[in-house]
Amino acid sequence: MSKLRGESFSDEEGSDYITEPKSERLPALPTDPYAAAIDSDVLQLGSIVETQERFDPCMDDLLGKGMLLAGSQGTGKSNIIGLVARSAGQIGMPFLIIDFKGEFYTLTDVVPNGIVAGHPDASDQFSGGFFPLTSENTAELAQILMEGPFQVILDVPSYNGDNDEVAAVIANLLHALMDWSKDIKRQGGDPWPCLVITDEAHNFLPERKPLSALVMQRPDESFGSMTKAYSRMANTGRSFGYTLLLATQRLPNIAKWSIANLQTKVILAHAEKNDLNACEVETGGLVDKEVIKRLQQGTGVVMGFTHDPIIVHFDKQLARHVSVTPKVAHLKKQFSHSRSQQQDISKFMSTKYQSSLAVNEYVNTPVEPVNDRECPVNIHEGEETINDQNTPKFTPEQSAEVLKAYGILLKSGQAPTRNALRIWLYENVSKAWNTSQKNYDVFKAICDEYGL
Ligand SMILES: Nc1ncnc2c1ncn2[C@@H]1O[C@H](COP(=O)(O)OP(=O)(O)OP(=O)(O)O)[C@@H](O)[C@H]1O
Ligand SMILES: [Mg+2]
Structure with missing residues (x-):
């Protein structure tokens, strides 16, 4: 394990995979209001709206159950992923985030051994530890991730639209993680827990292929292999240590089988009629559509940790949030000097x-x-x-x-x-x-x- 914490990590054959790894567990950030909770095994999530009490469930209550995060655009799904990831990292738990939009690399600042994995050509785009990942070397990353343990952000945009390669990378990596745990079990060991988080999951697990934003050259083959790999992990991953978290903007667009086993749920605000109907189904009719419609940004109905659903206001994550919604004030600041000037487009x-x-x-x-x-x-x-x-x-x-x-x-x-x-x-x-x-x-x- 210690060999993963040097200047660079080399595998047995001697090839370098990771440069500049984060070596030590980060101290609690001075601005962290919940620093006292660090190193206790909780998920630091937020506070209960009705009572203002903290809502920081035990991490063990999530493991093996899985989590669904559903909410329209900008309601706070990625923020919650940031919170879950940071709590996992603080315990030293490995995780994999499949980062559809390339927004989670900043998490490497708040977890102890965070690295980005992406297309080999993208290595100079990231300042911290980077693993050049292809569909050929996923077993090496799976081993490093689990044995480091490392917190890995898989940057999908780095593959520059080669989505068949993205699908192959994801499918092979999920299988490699499962195989790693299987080997440990065969040798008489007990694998340890690992979170596998997929943001914008309807793109990887669409209910129907056209509902995915991933354009493929070989859609049948590529979606087929991803589906098999996710399905293997969803159905048999629990006892191998894997817990799936899937986030989606559109419940009707994600494959129904993929969310059927997820036992904890966070439902954030939705507005569209079909989405609201799907939310009602997901909550087993326990939460009214009107409640879901009126939820504020960063506030959601949480199910599965407690007997009854509760409404929680989630903390703002500590990592720099890349996916902020640009506001008019920023526009005004940027162009204050030239707002009234007529621009000549040819100059640009x-x-x-x-x-x-x-x-x-x-x-x-x-x-x-x-x-x-x-x-x-x-x-x-x-x-x-x-x-x-x-x-x-x-x-x-x-x-x-x-x-x-x-x-x-x-x-x-x-x-x-x-x-x-x-x-x-x-x-x-x-x-x-x-x-x-x-x-x-x-x-x-x-x-x-x-x-x-
Ligand atoms: N609990 C919160 N407290 C304060 N701000 C929040 C909270 N949750 C989200 N936000 C802010 O709301 C904006 C959108 O959040 P986020 O990116 O998490 O939404 P999202 O549901 O993932 O959106 P999308 O579907 O577009 O990916 C961000 O600027 C984020 O900082
Ligand atoms: Mg998001």
Whole structure:
């Protein structure tokens, strides 16, 4: 174990995996109002709204039961993950956070052995310990995570949209963790507890594939392997030490089987009718929709730790919260000197961004509907197909790449309106329509420009 706490960690073959690991357990932060509770085995969560008493359940009451965190955007799910993770870290418990949005790396400041795992090319984006993770070396990370023990943040955005690799990494890592514990048991040992936390879990475990924001080249294979790995952990992980926590914005979008076994639940505010209905089902009808609708940010109904549901106001986590909602005051501060100035857009545009300028023009210009037969890309609700009549000369591989890029653009919200982008694609692509390489180059340029 001590070999994990040196200048760098080397495995038996001698290859370096982690640089600059956090070596010692951090002292309680001076600003921590609950410092006294550190090193006791509690989950420091918050206070009961009705009585103002602290609500810091025993960590053991979570282990093996699992937790569902459900709430609309901005209601405080990630904040709660931060609280749970910090409490686990303070006890020295290993955890894995599957970080869909890349917002939890700051937790490495408040847990003793926190590291980020991500695509090997992303190593210089993180200042602390980093594990370059591919689908090939997940067993090494699983061993380090459990034996360190380390608190690992798996940074999904570092894979830059290669979501088939993300799926393979997650599936292999979950299996590797299970296999590690299985080996320990076979050798007569007892594995110790580990939390496996997935934020925005509906993207990894969607009720139906189109409900995930992850665009895959091989969706059947990729979702299939993730589902198998999560299912193995959800169904048999308890006795191997694993406790699943799944957070989601949309209860109807997450696979029902995946949340069926989670026995503790935090339901934060929801507004949409289907979501509220799903919340009522989740609480077994014990909590009224009106109560859920009116919950304030950071306040939720907690079930599973106590006999009856209770309403808890959660603490604000100590780690710097990356996913804050930018407010008008910040905008005013940033641009106070130039608020009334008319800006010349061309000053901001390098040649590299000429095509985005073209896109912007289309966004701002009212557009006529395009005749489907003239347009090289046919767009139907939820799917994109190349129109054969215009005989684009893409190879199947090129087509797949183009459609992937286009799909990601639409889903990421970076793209202008569907119709405007369609015209833009038509005009730009059809000019070079007879030269397949040029078509391909245009789409590659789109990908590069948007950092896809
Ligand atoms: N208990 C709390 N006390 C104070 N502020 C909070 C609390 N919970 C959340 N916030 C603040 O609310 C904002 C949104 O919180 P958070 O990112 O946790 O929401 P979320 O439900 O994860 O949102 P999303 O679905 O968009 O990921 C953040 O600025 C956070 O600091
Ligand atoms: Mg969040």
